[in-house]
Amino acid sequence: MQAKREQLAYSASLVIVFALPSIFVLPVAATALGLDPATTGAWIGGNIDTTAAVTAAGTLAGEESLQIATIVKVTQNALLGVVAVALTVYFALKVERKPVGVSAKRQLWDRFPKFVLGFLATSIIATVHLAAVPSGKAAIGVVNDLRTWFLILTFVSIGLEFRVGALKQAGWRPVGAFAAATGVNVLAALGLALALF
Numbered sequence: 001m002q003a004k005r006e007q008l009a010y011s012a013s014l015v016i017v018f019a020l021p022s023i024f025v026l027p028v029a030a031t032a033l034g035l036d037p038a039t040t041g042a043w044i045g046g047n048i049d050t051t052a053a054v055t056a057a058g059t060l061a062g063e064e065s066l067q068i069a070t071i072v073k074v075t076q077n078a079l080l081g082v083v084a085v086a087l088t089v090y091f092a093l094k095v096e097r098k099p100v101g102v103s104a105k106r107q108l109w110d111r112f113p114k115f116v117l118g119f120l121a122t123s124i125i126a127t128v129h130l131a132a133v134p135s136g137k138a139a140i141g142v143v144n145d146l147r148t149w150f151l152i153l154t155f156v157s158i159g160l161e162f163r164v165g166a167l168k169q170a171g172w173r174p175v176g177a178f179a180a181a182t183g184v185n186v187l188a189a190l191g192l193a194l195a196l197f
Contacts (some may be wrong), residue, residue, distance in 0.1 A: 018179070019053040022047065023057045023060065026043065026048065026057050027057055027060040030065075037064035039193045041066065042193035043190050045058070045068065045070065046076070047185055047189035051073050058070060084113045084116050085112070089108065092110075093107065122150070130143065
């Protein structure tokens with residue numbers, strides 16, 4: 001079943017609502033648990049869902065934690081495209097197969113999350129821009145400014161799609177499910193951070 005636009009906006013809103021407290025809670029929790037900066041950074045980067053919130057939490061935790069958190073989060077983001085393609089293939093060909101006569105390529109294209117193409121295009125544009133202009137803070141600044149504006153437009157668009165009526169209709173079960181998944185993720189990310197760092 002394809003997700004509706006309102007459901008996507010609802011999911012994105014849940015991600016933001018749960019990420020905001022994590023910015024402050026995880027650095028404090030890491031200090032209380034006596035975690036070293038590298039482990040703290042790995043925990044933050046592996047647990048918080050948005051890159052901006054990871055950066056904010058890592059900044060609060062310290063420079064070394066910020067560096068590790070950023071590396072972990074960027075690695076997750078890079079793998080997002082691979083996972084999206086794998087899930088597209090699985091659901092298109094195994095779970096929700098279309099009737100005979102619809103080509104496999106068409107099924108894959110219909111199910112493929114088009115935002116991955118946006119990530120690729122943005123990466124190519126940024127790489128070409130940085131290669132074409134003299135290196136330095138000015139070139140990086142332009143790319144960062146563009147990133148900021150696109151993030152603002154993204155979250156404004158998500159906000160415009162969000163409807164309180166849809167929230168009431170969905171009820172509290174999705175919130176409870178998301179909270180439970182977040183709790184499992186907190187513990188799993190902590191366990192991995194301790195094991196690896």
